[in-house]
Amino acid sequence: GEDVEQSLFLSVREGDSSVINCTYTDSSSTYLYWYKQEPGAGLQLLTYIFSNMDMKQDQRLTVLLNKKDKHLSLRIADTQTGDSAIYFCAESIDTGGFKTIFGAGTRLFVKA
Amino acid sequence: NAGVTQTPKFQVLKTGQSMTLQCAQDMNHEYMSWYRQDPGMGLRLIHYSVGAGITDQGEVPNGYNVSRSTTEDFPLRLLSAAPSQTSVYFCASREQGARGYTFGSGTRLTVV
Numbered sequence: 326g327e328d329v330e331q332s333l334f335l336s337v338r339e340g341d342s343s344v345i346n347c348t349y350t351d352s353s354s355t356y357l358y359w360y361k362q363e364p365g366a367g368l369q370l371l372t373y374i375f376s377n378m379d380m381k382q383d384q385r386l387t388v389l390l391n392k393k394d395k396h397l398s399l400r401i402a403d404t405q406t407g408d409s410a411i412y413f414c415a416e417s418i419d420t421g422g423f424k425t426i427f428g429a430g431t432r433l434f435v436k437a
Numbered sequence: 438n439a440g441v442t443q444t445p446k447f448q449v450l451k452t453g454q455s456m457t458l459q460c461a462q463d464m465n466h467e468y469m470s471w472y473r474q475d476p477g478m479g480l481r482l483i484h485y486s487v488g489a490g491i492t493d494q495g496e497v498p499n500g501y502n503v504s505r506s507t508t509e510d511f512p513l514r515l516l517s518a519a520p521s522q523t524s525v526y527f528c529a530s531r532e533q534g535a536r537g538y539t540f541g542s543g544t545r546l547t548v549v
Contacts (some may be wrong), residue, residue: 333477358537367527367540368480413479415537418490423540425493427472429479 329428331414331420341357343401345431347414357390359399361432365406371399371412401433409435428433439463443528443541450518450548458513458544460528468531470495470538471503473524482529486511518548529549 327389331347347437354376360368363395374381381388387400401408411430418424444459462469467488468548472480482495492503500522502514511530515522525545529538 329479330470333525356537360540365542367542370475370537373537386482402514405503424482425470427480429477 328369329416329426331412331415331428333429334432334434336436337404338436339404341404343399343404343408343433343435344398345397345401345412345414345433346424347397347428348395349397349416349426351416351418351426352392352395354418355395356381356397356413357388358413358425359386359388359397360413360415360427362413364410368413372402404433404435406435410431412424439528441528441539441541443526443544445544446542447545448547450546451517452518452520454518456515456518458515458526458528458546460511460513460541461509461541462528462530463509464530464532464539465508466532466539467508468533469505470529471501471511471513472527472529473497473522474527474543475524483513488519491541493510498524515546520548522546523548 328350337343356371359371360366385402389398413430414428441462470485471483481497484548486505502517525543528541531538
């Protein structure tokens with residue numbers, strides 16, 4: 326069945342780069358996403374990548390996709406304390422993009 | 438502000454009680470979904486809808502009902518609450534395509 330896995334915790338120092346990794350199992354994924362959840366809030370879409378791309382950059386965020394290994398990563402450059410949150414990797418497994426499978430989330434701690 | 442509105446934010450139920458979690462969006466999105474979030478398990482899809490009058494089951498539908506009489510509203514009904522339904526519930530909506538979901542701020546439900 327479909328599955329999305331990510332490590333549960335990551336701790337970095339302010340100013341360093343953060344890299345959050347994710348693996349998925351469904352080779353028919355159409356889109357892959359990164360969402361951010363701050364305490365007491367819903368998930369907020371950070372960025373997404375189409376499955377036929379291998380890289381996408383958006384300001385401090387870089388998404389890398391290795392489709393052969395089914396590996397997705399999110400790099401946050403110059404990490405700030407405001408980046409502390411839970412980051413969810415997700416994949417859409419249908420062409421309409423509405424059936425989305427989420428990972429368990431990676432909690433990012435940023436130390437000042 | 439445009440977005441997804443969920444009510445209530447918090448609720449405590451006794452085992453066996455029923456209730457409805459409300460969800461409304463004002464973005465004219467066709468697709469709406471209900472997820473539950475449990476520690477270490479990410480988000481799991483309960484039910485989803487691709488338009489008014491059309492609903493379908495997700496990964497964990499047992500114990501929940503939905504209906505979609507209008508584009509804007511997608512209520513989730515708990516028929517007979519059980520402690521296993523203690524969770525945070527998120528409603529989300531999207532339009533077809535790659536932009537991902539817009540999430541509500543969640544309802545934290547405790548069943549005692």
